[in-house]
Amino acid sequence: MGLMRSWVESANAAECPFPLNNLPCGVFTHGEGEPRCGMAIGDRVLDVTGLEEAGLLGLDGGPLLDVPFWNEVMAAGPEVWAALREQVTLALAEGSRFRAQVEPHLLPLSEVELHMPFLVAEYTDFYAGRHHAFNVGTMFRGPENALPPNWLHIPIGYNGRASSVVVSGTAVRRPWGQIKRPDDATPRFAPSARFDIELEIGAVVGVPSEHGQPVTVAEADAMIFGYVLLNDWSARDIQAWEYQPLGPFQSKATATSISPWIVMKAALEPFRVATPPREVPLLPHLQEPGPMLYDIALEVALTPEGGAETVISRTSYAEMYYSAAQQLAHHTTSGCAMNTGDLLGSGTISGPTRDSRGSLLELSWGGKEPFPVDGGSRSFIADHDTLTLRGSCKGDGYRIGFGACVGQVLPALANPYERN
Amino acid sequence: MGLMRSWVESANAAECPFPLNNLPCGVFTHGEGEPRCGMAIGDRVLDVTGLEEAGLLGLDGGPLLDVPFWNEVMAAGPEVWAALREQVTLALAEGSRFRAQVEPHLLPLSEVELHMPFLVAEYTDFYAGRHHAFNVGTMFRGPENALPPNWLHIPIGYNGRASSVVVSGTAVRRPWGQIKRPDDATPRFAPSARFDIELEIGAVVGVPSEHGQPVTVAEADAMIFGYVLLNDWSARDIQAWEYQPLGPFQSKATATSISPWIVMKAALEPFRVATPPREVPLLPHLQEPGPMLYDIALEVALTPEGGAETVISRTSYAEMYYSAAQQLAHHTTSGCAMNTGDLLGSGTISGPTRDSRGSLLELSWGGKEPFPVDGGSRSFIADHDTLTLRGSCKGDGYRIGFGACVGQVLPALANPYERN
Known part of the structure; x- marks a missing residue:
């Protein structure tokens, strides 16, 4: 499948993360307005809450978009998800007869603020990256017992x-947290000195x-609505x-950051890939009936305050040993x-090479091999550093993007128990 | 403080778990009616949702009881909790001038069905019982490294x-779960053969x-609304x-069962006790500023199907090394x-003696020392066994009870992936 062209011209550029093929789901505010559900298209956000209010979008069991989160659509199931994509695609496709009615519901992405796209019920984090598990295990227990x-x-x-x-x-x-360094006789309560990210x-x-x-x-695969970028901030010393x-x-x-857009499973379909060959056979209940990973190119960038960005890692979601469907079934x-x-973190996504590692712990090999960034080097995160995750799938003449997952690290509180 | 007498005569009996001193919070249905909030008093439940509807209960920010869970009251904070207790106590006290108005809102406990008393946001389970940690550690790693x-x-x-x-x-x-027994070369997918409880x-x-x-x-202590009995069902082989x-x-x-009644912190105040002496000093941020455990007598009973109940353990919440306030602060x-x-499980509550252990794993010492029950013995739970936790505080002429926390274990599904 190639690019699906839209009358929103910016969506047709080859490098645009939000072509008509994508239609990711977010929640936005514009000015003083209430938060509303939106889908990104080119450099615009389509106010789908407004579209539903105006009777231009009809979903079984609706209204489903009159709340500032996507959970009601998510719960409605695959047929509603497909109906939503079909109607919005018809509305935004090049030559659409609905253009005049729909155009007033577009806002510039540059003018909106993005919020949590869904209410997180529970959050589970996995450890399903083969290279990450091997790297971390090697640091802690040696390569034989990694x-x-x-x-x-x-x-x-x-x-x-x-x-x-x-x-x-x-x-x-x-x-802050309780920390006992290898040469400490007793633990101390102190700010984390080994604060890290995990690319997931x-x-x-x-x-x-x-x-x-x-x-x-x-x-399990059928239960999944979509995917986000996820940064599982980790205090290694704690x-x-x-x-x-x-x-x-x-x-x-402390925090787990996600991208502002949920990319629906349908948008990722062309990029499905199988998990790597099994090193030992899986029991039948965990075997994949088809390809259930996605080839999502990923990168991590670090920007010191006032400095320039350095891309410190490039890898792919296709490196995972287990898919989200396998994790959910388990x-x-x-x-x-x-x-x-419910939100399921994949586990840290590291590739086989040094420049494809998905955590600073691995990139600096436990702090022993600091890596270069603008104006210096890092083993772990310094105060005021900004960490940015990006991800996208490269199709034939188009890209599927997630929007960046960004977080700046502020200094620890001087005294966490002091109250104003 | 002695027994507070109520015009609900059954509440004044010395062995009644629900005297006026208690007033625990639950959710009930009566016949085909909608679920409502209630407080237990003697052998009755007071329909506090009905009391609020009738204007006989006025809480700041109310109505707070027009939903079938206690979360709105819980969120309202200590002043509202105190106001609720004060008003209900006035209504139910011996000689109350409100008796005629209140009496129609009482229902026999024997006629109602009890439901989850609150919506669980997130659930955390601790491991804060000294004897339990020592017992389990000894079984797995020997007493020196327990x-x-x-x-x-x-x-x-x-x-x-x-x-x-x-x-x-x-x-x-x-x-079911993935299980690898010590002499298995590879894991299998099978029903748990070592299914257990944890008294918490x-x-x-x-x-x-x-x-x-x-x-x-x-x-943290001030944030806690109340306490429940909790059974953290555990598949030891998985x-x-x-x-x-x-x-x-x-x-x-698989499941975590709680008692149907939340006993409010105020009802437990007379039973506060300090945690045991520290074996090593705690860092300042975890030190207790006052007694924050409670002397709650606890017991576990096992009843085979068609058999008689055997009490298999008796212990006290006062055995814990850490209080819930310390856990919440951490x-x-x-x-x-x-x-x-949010729900915080204490961790398994075992006492120092064999008959005060809070799990079957400990009671049977990893299955090596089966213990007697009616008609036989047990190392772990058999199909159709009913496990019952009970807890109460013994005051001067009264008791504070939680209601039992009961669960019967059904046989595993024959094929967990078969659909009708």
Whole structure:
């Protein structure tokens, strides 16, 4: 499939992240207005809440867009998702007879503020990148014992904290935490000195599953509404002290940033790829019935305050060992109910080479090999650094973009318990 | 403080779990009616939703009880909680001039069905029982290395799955999961053969905290609305295979049962006790400014299908090494926002003796020492067994009860992926 042309001319440029093929879902405000649902098209946002109000969009069970989040559409299921895309595509396609009615519902993207696109029900973070798990395991346990014994058999993950999820652009304050460095006799309470990012893709659950009822990988794939970029901010020094035996907790609870746009699964269809060959066979309930990863090119950039941006990593979501569908199926094996708005982080996406690593921990090899950035070098994040994740799929004459996932790190509070 | 007498005569009996001193919060249906908020008094439930509708209860910011959950009251804060108790106490006290107006809003407890008393926002489970951690650590690593190095410094915990939380009385189906027994070459997908309970107390967060702002232990204590009994059902064989390095996941996601009544903090005030002496000093931000545990007597009973009940454990919440306030304060150190409806499991409450252990894993010492029950013995739960947790505080001439937290275990699905 090639570019689908739109009468919104900016959407037809080869490098535009938001052609008619994409139609990602976000929430915006314009001036003093209330937050509304929108879809990006070229350099505009289409006010789909306004379109529905005006009777130009009709969805089964609607209105579904009269709330400032996409959860109602997400819960409505694949037929409604398809109907939405079909109607909006008809409205925006080159030569559309609806142009005159629709055009008043377009706003310049440069004039709107973007908000969380959906209400996060619960958040789970996985550890499903083969290169990342190998790199981190090698640093901690040596290359022979790098992979935990269960790693090739289940997409291991842990429950994260939904209340930590914020939209791109939200500043992230360096956390305090309990830290015990290797040569400390006792732990101290201090700001994290090894604050990091994790480059991930988040899968957004649309259709819920029933409590007590596991779902197959194919059913799981059908439940997913779309994908976001996700930065799982991680305090490595807090993590090292706390994570045994119950897993990461406060080290991962400061913030988790997501891109402002959910790219619907339909927009990613042309970019489906299979997970890599299995190193050991998976049990049948976790086997993929078809290609369920996507070839999403990803990059991480670091910008010191007042400095220039350096791209510090380039990789692809296709590097993952497990797909989101496999993770979601695993998540239900015990009968765990999944709900609309559940967010599943892929795990850090690192490629096989040094310049394709998805965390600063790996890029600096635990701080031993600082990497260059504008005006200096980094092992971990410095105060006022801005970290930017970008992702896109390259089609035939078009791109599918997610919008950037950006966060600036603010200095730790001087005294976290002082109140004004 | 002694018994506060009520004109509801059954509430004045010395062994009644619901005297006027208690007034726990639940949600009930009567016949075909809609779910409503109620407070238990003697053998009755007071329909406080009805009381508010009738203008007999006035809360700042109200109506707060026109929804079938307590979250709006919980979010309203300590002054509203106190006003609620004061007004209901006035209405139900012996000699109350409101009796005639209030009496029509009482229903027999035996005629109502109880539901989830609040909407769970997120669920966190801790590991804060000294005896439990020592027992489990001894089984896995030997007595010298029983406690993880961080255990005496932070109340370690992991995020659980809010969608798994169910009210007492909900049947629990034995889960499937990936299991690798010690002598297996590869894992298998099978029903759990080591399904277990964990006896816990759950703290229910009322007042939210701000993202980015840690709270002190005293502030955390003030945020807590009340407490429930909590059974953290655990599949030990699934847990053993999955939990390294990211912590428990599917082994804890089948179900978490809570008592139908939230006992408000005010009812527990006379039973406050301090945590045990510290074995190593805590860092200042985790130190208790006053007694923050409660002396809640607890017991676990197991009833085989068609058999008689055996009490298999008796212990007290006062055995915990960390209080819920310390856990909640720790939960915010990284800036993690806590929300109304967050539920914090204490961790398994085991006492120092064999008959005070809070899990079957400990009671049967990993399955090596089966314990007697009616008609046989158990190492782990058998199909159709009913597990019952009970808890109460013994005051001067009265008791504060939680209602039982009950769950029957159903056999695993024959084929979890078969659909009708």
